[in-house]
Amino acid sequence: MQQNERINFGSKLGAILAAAGSAVGLGNVWRFPYETGNHGGAAFILIYLGCIFLFGLPIMISEFVIGRRSKASTGKAYQVLAPRTPWKWVGYMGVLTGFLILGYYAVVAGWTLEYVVQAAMGNFFGKEAADFIAMFSDFSQDPLRPLLWLFVFVLTTHFVIVKGVKEGIERSSKVMMPILFVLVLLLAVCSVMLPGAGEGVEFLLKPDFSKVTSDVFLGAMGQAFFSMSLGMGCLSTYASYFGKDTRLGATAMSVGVIDTLIAILAGLIIFPAAFSVGIQPDAGPSLIFITLPNVFQQAFGGWPVLAYICAVAFYVLLAMAALTSTISLHEVPTAFLHEQFGFTRGKAARIVTVGVLGVGIVSSLALGDWSGYTVCGKNFFDALDFLTAKIMLPLGGMFGAVFVGWKLDRRLLHDEVTNCGRLRAPYYPLFVLILRYLCPVGIALIFINELGGF
Ligand code: TRP
Secondary structure, eight states, rough: OOOOGGGOOHHHHHHHHHHHHHHSSSSIIIIIHHHHHHHSSHHHHHHHHIIIIIIHHHHHHHHHHHHHTTTSSSHHHHHHHHHTTTTHHHHHHHHHHHHHHHHHHHHHHHHHHHHHHHHTTHHHHHHOOHHHHHHHHHHHHHHSSSHHHHHHHHHHHHHHHHIIIIIIHHHHHHHHHHHHHHHHHHHHHHHHHHHTHHHHHHHHOOOOOOOOHHHHHHHHHHHHHHTTTTTSHHHHHHHOOOOTTTTTTHHHHHHHHHHHHHHHHHHHHHHHHHHHHTTTTTTTTGGGHHHHHHHHHTTTTTHOOOOOOEEHHHHHHHHHHHHHHHHHHHHHHHHHHHHOOOHOOOHHHHHHHHHHHHHHHHHHHHHHTTTTTTEEEEEEHHHIIIIIIIIHHHHHHHHHHHHHIIIIHHHHHHHHTTTTTTSOOOHHHHHHHHHIIIIHHHHHHHHHHHHHOO
């Protein structure tokens, strides 16, 4: 593909918002709280923050470098930057990872649509915690409804992808991100003020290091990669659409801050509310779908109209945040098929969509009728989440760091980080050091630790 054929994001802000749109999604509002709950709270969050700084930000910048420099999607980028080397397999693994993540992510994204409808029909009124638990389990075990929403969600993603980069991705991110942020902030304030919420705040802020096991490290690392959309070339594919003036370091920092803030705020919504109504923080993937409706009921109990508006707005925004993430996941395999095999974008997108629906159907049924089928003791949905988030993403990130730190030409790297010398980048020496040593060694240690090596 010729360089001048590539469409770019319209502005630097557009680049930040598109990357933030990819990063902010169900990972922040759905996965972060349930992983935090499963891993004991505050200590997990501290380790998570450490992973963001030590692995997340440097790897994000290195993905930006790979993408903008190669002007190709991740599947092709390594072939452009290191022709005829096995590095291309890192790109291929990224494409596969993105495809698999989309397969189960789209299932949960579909759930958000069910909750938009439930909220809009006023079905949260007069219900209590136990009713919301029953509501979720009825829904997720229904053989058809979750599949219907899965189809709706994947097809919507498909249409945005076919419409193209600038129109679809940039414009939707621009409108949605600020509104989501305000609403999340508002709900966090409401949740913290619920009766008995203090225990939840403490759970989030007071670390108990006696609960830290090897799983906590692996979980925190996986969550950092998942939440920041790292380790599979998603952001590097977006960066291939960045303009030459986009500041890579500053963009990574903005995306990291926005993503982390929204995750912490989501925690501040979920846990105070969960403790307030007596729901266990380790309820797993269903956590936000059973705690959140309570927040709307209890916090705005006296003002039903407000409760109604907030509930509908929240699920609509969550669905949109999920959509900007599914678009970024879909883009990776689609761009790969387009660039590698010369399919039109439309055909490439159709192939990906059909495959994703297949994985999605199996993931969805794994939470209901097919929950008896397990892989290593996990149902298919959980197994897929474990394999991608806790193994494939950190591995991909580790290879990416090694590639940029050791293999990529130093001058080229410096040019990318400083926009050919036009920017000052005082963090550059530290950045290279972290990429070369800390990322590969740190990630490897967490894997070895998990395997019982220490
Ligand atoms: N980061 C997104 C979220 O938090 C999900 C996502 C989009 C993702 N693209 C990704 C996760 C690439 C891993 C890799 O919801």
